[in-house]
Amino acid sequence: NAGVTQTPKFQVLKTGQSMTLQCAQDMNHEYMSWYRQDPGMGLRLIHYSVGAGITDQGEVPNGYNVSRSTTEDFPLRLLSAAPSQTSVYFCASSNQQGVRYNEKLFFGSGTQLSVL
Amino acid sequence: DQQVKQNSPSLSVQEGRISILNCDYTNSMFDYFLWYKKYPAEGPTFLISISSIKDKNEDGRFTVFLNKSAKHLSLHIVPSQPGDSAVYFCAACRPVYNQGGKLIFGQGTELSVKP
Numbered sequence: 003n004a005g006v007t008q009t010p011k012f013q014v015l016k017t018g019q020s021m022t023l024q025c026a027q028d029m030n031h032e033y034m035s036w037y038r039q040d041p042g043m044g045l046r047l048i049h050y051s052v053g054a055g056i057t058d059q060g061e062v063p064n065g066y067n068v069s070r071s072t073t074e075d076f077p078l079r080l081l082s083a084a085p086s087q088t089s090v091y092f093c094a095s096s097n098q099q100g101v102r103y104n105e106k107l108f109f110g111s112g113t114q115l116s117v118l
Numbered sequence: 119d120q121q122v123k124q125n126s127p128s129l130s131v132q133e134g135r136i137s138i139l140n141c142d143y144t145n146s147m148f149d150y151f152l153w154y155k156k157y158p159a160e161g162p163t164f165l166i167s168i169s170s171i172k173d174k175n176e177d178g179r180f181t182v183f184l185n186k187s188a189k190h191l192s193l194h195i196v197p198s199q200p201g202d203s204a205v206y207f208c209a210a211c212r213p214v215y216n217q218g219g220k221l222i223f224g225q226g227t228e229l230s231v232k233p
Contacts, residue, residue: 006161037223044122044207044223045162060220092161105150105211105221109161 004028008093008110015083015117023078023113025093033096034076035107038062038089045092051076083117090114121145122210124224131231137195139227141208144189148210152221153182153193156205165206166193198231205229 009024027034035050037060047060051070065087067079076095080087094107123142131137139153149170154162168175168182168191175182181194195202205228209221 035220042127042225044124044225045209045221046223047220050220061222094161105152105209106164106167107154107162107221109163111159111161 006093006095006108006110008091008113010113011111013113013115015080015115017084017117019083020079020081021083023080023091023093023115025076025078025110026074027076027093027095027108028074029095029097029108030073031095031097031108032073033098034070035060035094036066036068036076036078037092037094039092039112040089048078048091085117088115088117119144120225121148122208122222122224124206124208124227126227127225128228128230131198131229133200133231133233134197137193137198137202137229137231139193139195139206139208139229141191141193141224142189143191143210145210145212145222146189147212148222149213150211151182151184151191152209153180154207154209154223156207156226162207195229198229200231200233203229203231 006027032053036048037045039045046062049068051057091113093110096107152167153165155165156162166177166180184191205226207226208224211221
């Protein structure tokens with residue numbers, strides 16, 4: 003199993019450009035999420051989804067859009083990149099256990115994004 | 119406001135000795151706590167967890183202690199090995215059912231185990 007796959011691994015953008023970070027998982031997990039990691043800040047939740055067609059905001063959603071058309075894929079869109087979005091982005095997934103979702107997240111290897 | 123704090127950015131330990139990583143939290147509604155380990159250029163991987171109904175959980179060389187009254191948890195690694203050198207994140211969540219694993223992470227502590 004590939005687990006959680008993120009592409010690209012590295013990306014450089016100019017301010018105002020748009021792009022989509024791809025995330026795919028092959029574990030049939032209902033829950034998928036996007037985090038960003040910044041020095042001294044830990045990982046912060048951007049958006050999450052509990053199933054196809056269902057998304058919601060996390061702690062730092064501004065400047066990012068998501069959609070979930072399939073169980074496997076959860077892309078993160080930057081519509082107009084800003085230098086403040088320079089970060090390492092991680093996609094994660096987990097499955098449901100009872101009425102809660104398994105907090106033991108499986109993470110992808112990350113996308114390092116620089117916005118100039 | 120940082121709800122989960124790891125106040126030590128780094129820790130250096132000799133191989134074979136104990137490593138103690140600390141984490142404090144402010145939200146008394148948190149009911150589940152986890153530690154993740156992260157190597158450079160890789161995503162975090164789950165290490166160990168503890169429910170708020172327990173005060174200790176062990177898994178091999180790794181033990182997590184939870185002190186609810188002090189809102190403090192710690193990760194003990196005994197004995198420490200050079201392969202344990204990584205960044206360790208503590209994380210916490212509260213019981214918001216059917217809304218996924220909305221974990222709140224600390225800033226991370228970089229552990230270096232010297233041979």
